[in-house]
Amino acid sequence: MSTKTTRTQDILDRTPSSIALYRLLVPFVIVGLWELLSRWIGPRVLPGPVHTFSALYEGIQSGWVIPNTNVTMQAVVISFLIATVIGGVTGLILGFNKPAYDIVEPFFLSFYSVPKITMYPIFLFIFGVGLNTKVGFATFSSFFPMLIITMGAVRSIDDVYINVGKSLQVSRYQMFRHIVLPYILVQLVVALRLTFNSAFLAVILVELFAARSGLGLVLQHAMGTFNSEEILIVVTVLAVIAFVINIIFYGAQQLLEERWNMTSDEQMGI
Amino acid sequence: MAKLEINNVSKTYNANKPNSVEAVRDVSCELDEGEFFSVIGPTGCGKSTLMKMVAGLIEPTEGEITLDGESITGPREDIGVVFQEDSTFPWRSTLENVEFGLEMRGVGKQERRDRAHDILELVGLSGFEDNYPSELSGGMRQRVAIARTLALNPDLMLMDEPFGALDEQTRLILGGELLRICQETNQTTMFITHSITEAAFLSDRVFVMSARPGEIKELVEVDIERPRDESIMTSDRFNEITDDLWEALKSEAQIGFEQSMTVD
Numbered sequence: 367m368s369t370k371t372t373r374t375q376d377i378l379d380r381t382p383s384s385i386a387l388y389r390l391l392v393p394f395v396i397v398g399l400w401e402l403l404s405r406w407i408g409p410r411v412l413p414g415p416v417h418t419f420s421a422l423y424e425g426i427q428s429g430w431v432i433p434n435t436n437v438t439m440q441a442v443v444i445s446f447l448i449a450t451v452i453g454g455v456t457g458l459i460l461g462f463n464k465p466a467y468d469i470v471e472p473f474f475l476s477f478y479s480v481p482k483i484t485m486y487p488i489f490l491f492i493f494g495v496g497l498n499t500k501v502g503f504a505t506f507s508s509f510f511p512m513l514i515i516t517m518g519a520v521r522s523i524d525d526v527y528i529n530v531g532k533s534l535q536v537s538r539y540q541m542f543r544h545i546v547l548p549y550i551l552v553q554l555v556v557a558l559r560l561t562f563n564s565a566f567l568a569v570i571l572v573e574l575f576a577a578r579s580g581l582g583l584v585l586q587h588a589m590g591t592f593n594s595e596e597i598l599i600v601v602t603v604l605a606v607i608a609f610v611i612n613i614i615f616y617g618a619q620q621l622l623e624e625r626w627n628m629t630s631d632e633q634m635g636i
Numbered sequence: 637m638a639k640l641e642i643n644n645v646s647k648t649y650n651a652n653k654p655n656s657v658e659a660v661r662d663v664s665c666e667l668d669e670g671e672f673f674s675v676i677g678p679t680g681c682g683k684s685t686l687m688k689m690v691a692g693l694i695e696p697t698e699g700e701i702t703l704d705g706e707s708i709t710g711p712r713e714d715i716g717v718v719f720q721e722d723s724t725f726p727w728r729s730t731l732e733n734v735e736f737g738l739e740m741r742g743v744g745k746q747e748r749r750d751r752a753h754d755i756l757e758l759v760g761l762s763g764f765e766d767n768y769p770s771e772l773s774g775g776m777r778q779r780v781a782i783a784r785t786l787a788l789n790p791d792l793m794l795m796d797e798p799f800g801a802l803d804e805q806t807r808l809i810l811g812g813e814l815l816r817i818c819q820e821t822n823q824t825t826m827f828i829t830h831s832i833t834e835a836a837f838l839s840d841r842v843f844v845m846s847a848r849p850g851e852i853k854e855l856v857e858v859d860i861e862r863p864r865d866e867s868i869m870t871s872d873r874f875n876e877i878t879d880d881l882w883e884a885l886k887s888e889a890q891i892g893f894e895q896s897m898t899v900d
Binding site for chain 1: 712737739
């Protein structure tokens with residue numbers, strides 16, 4: 367009966383620590399596949415990992431990688447923070463106000479699926495080329511996941527917890543701090559992750575269209591000059607940043623889910 | 637004077653609207669200090685509505701409920717509630733769950749910790765202080781919820797089918813535990829249930845409610861001496877009482893069943 371399971375377990379030990387170990391191997395597998403692909407397509411179109419990493423090192427030395435990364439990440443972090451505050455607060459208000467929630471929810475959901483990039487020109491007209499347009503547009507596009515998930519999380523709170531709070535006569539602040547906030551925390555972490563990713567994407571998009579500096583601009587230049595090497599340097603930098611940020615949020619989410627056995631499954635569709 | 641007085645209380649949801657539902661009609665009863673009082677009735681008869689009114693979570697449409705002569709107008713410190721659904725906080729350990737009410741009331745850390753340990757011992761959960769609800773069984777979680785309420789030492793404890801979501805064996809065991817706890821603490825308790833055995837086993841008096849709108853159908857006295865234990869369940873007197881209760885409930889249960897078939 368269990369031969370199959372036993373055999374799989376022989377190959378793949380499923381204890382959490384070995385899972386973590388296997389995860390560490392994944393980047394190496396990706397780099398290996400990259401190398402194979404580079405040899406197959408040809409290193410002029412797709413430079414291999416060794417070449418890219420040494421070029422990245424040179425890029426850092428010659429001083430264009432770090433400043434451009436800083437410019438991009440500055441815009442991402444500012445947008446992420448503004449979007450988190452505005453989206454979070456609006457989400458809480460609407461979540462607690464059922465009639466308002468019922469009125470606006472379908473609109474937010476459908477608005478969420480409209481490609482945000484169509485609104486980009488308006489931001490360019492208002493703010494001109496530079497940080498303001500990046501932040502304005504990235505805030506606008508990353509505010510929705512924060513808002514929608516926070517709103518849904520508050521609405522999903524089980525009435526019995528609210529009744530426990532009421533029957534214990536907790537204050538409004540205590541109800542929020544000790545019942546609502548812990549209840550929605552896992553979902554908030556998911557929201558933060560998606561908000562960050564949206565802001566990241568939006569800033570790169572803006573820089574691709576019009577910017578004076580930033581990784582997106584580098585990408586656009588490289589595209590115009592068929593400079594695959596530079597494109598892969600940018601991709602590598604972006605991938606490392608995305609990986610680090612996501613692993614932090616994902617780790618926090620896993621930790622909370624495991625310890626409390628609370629899931630955020632219903633929100634994963636977004 | 638009685639501890640809790642329910643005087644001609646009625647509750648109509650959505651009163652004066654086309655979709656109004658009369659849940660409770662003209663209910664009056666009294667609870668004495670230290671008494672264990674059960675309310676039993678068919679599904680949807682308004683038992684939970686009655687309990688929520690006593691808890692101050694909803695307001696009666698008519699009538700008045702008083703505790704120690706004082707009218708209940710909202711949730712009160714001296715009334716503790718145990719809900720039917722799992723209400724333990726998944727983000728708090730057993731100990732932190734039991735401490736919750738004390739913490740919210742500003743009781744110092746050491747004092748509430750000591751109190752929580754005592755209560756956990758009373759409900760048989762010593763050794764599980766650091767476990768989270770996800771690591772406990774449904775029955776254990778409900779003990780945590782009971783402990784959280786008992787920790788506040790309420791004058792009146794309200795329990796809304798606290799074992800309703802548990803399996804039969806767990807129910808029987810927890811019923812026995814609750815009997816022991818209430819006998820030890822002399823806790824005044826109003827217990828909502830639809831189990832005849834549970835009501836007869838635990839209570840001093842059982843109030844049988846009619847199908848919706850819930851009215852007093854009968855008041856059955858359980859004149860079996862305390863302290864009791866599981867052995868009373870096989871006694872002749874216990875069987876007579878459960879027969880009486882079933883007799884009073886039977887026709888109402890039938891009406892309740894038919895209502896539930898037509899309403900939804």
